[in-house]
Amino acid sequence: MEALREAVSELTVYVHPSNAADVRRAVARQLSTLLFSYEDRFEGVLLAHEVTVESNQAKILNGLVPYFGVPVHANLLLYSPQPDMILEGKVELLGKESIHAVVLGVFSAAIMSDDIHKKFKFKRKGYGARFISRSDKHHMIKKGSMIRFSVKRVETEMSCHITGSLIPPHTGSMLWLSIHDAEYASEISSGNKRASNIGIKIEQNEQDHITFDNEDRVINSERPHKSRKRSLEE
Incomplete structure (x- = not known):
């Protein structure tokens, strides 16, 4: 289906020290709070995610003590319908x-x-x-x-x-x-349906850096945020 696509993003997720024993699980739990909701930064509805956690590079940032930021490489499956699809x-x-x-x-x-x-x-x-x-x-x-x-x-x-x-x-x-x-x-x-009909379009985002806080919400993005109308029309 044309509206399905994959995207690759580099994220920073903030984790409480109490979850340091299982950082991957803590990160996955925070990302899961975004499932089936539309996110402007992803330009679609998050359906699934697979993450690679770089916990050895985690660091505490000013103003977020005692939370530490964990760099995450995420493969995202998104539902992004557009007019004329x-x-x-x-x-x-x-x-x-x-x-x-x-x-x-x-x-x-x-x-x-x-x-x-x-x-x-x-x-x-x-x-x-x-x-x-x-x-x-x-x-x-x-x-x-x-x-x-x-x-x-x-x-x-x-x-x-x-x-x-x-x-x-x-x-x-x-x-x-x-x-x-x-x-x-x-x-x-x-058996060769056009990618616009059934294939999953793979989109390599340009190193999108998105940060999540301990309350599971997006708080910042290093990518310039472009405005997007809430209603997409022809």
Whole structure:
């Protein structure tokens, strides 16, 4: 999935002397407090981390006594959706005015009626609500369907809540697309999907130095902090 990427960062984590016997565990515990929350400095939601602790270089810094700063090399797995990316999700709820899906089993996405292609017609019968293509009744979206959609907007204050769209090409029910969409079907059969669709993009950050205090929150960054809008739009 295009929104997944890896990043490498050099961090400094402050640890209390009482945790000196197991510094690696103390560092991992502090980083774990950031899981599944959006961090501007990482430009994404932290999903997982693997750290290499350089405890032999730890030192006490002025103003932080008795805490000591531990240099950490961290490999981070981030969820960083951006406008125009193609994501995949499972439909959890749908009605005439919207479709609500979950990405990666955690993150919410909403597709409003204005962003649902006119080729889809909403129907509600005994078997439940669904959107059915006017040109092919086998192309339908219902609760439980896996869909591909384009990212229209990202609300980072809501832990990356996504507003999506089913208007761009190659979007809709993944089951139907795998059979009837030549480009998507070719990607599946060849096993060489584009990195923008399923690959994890590896990003080598330029030696990002981020420090954490004993209260598990970011307090400083040696990298110039660039402003970032909380709402990313097209």
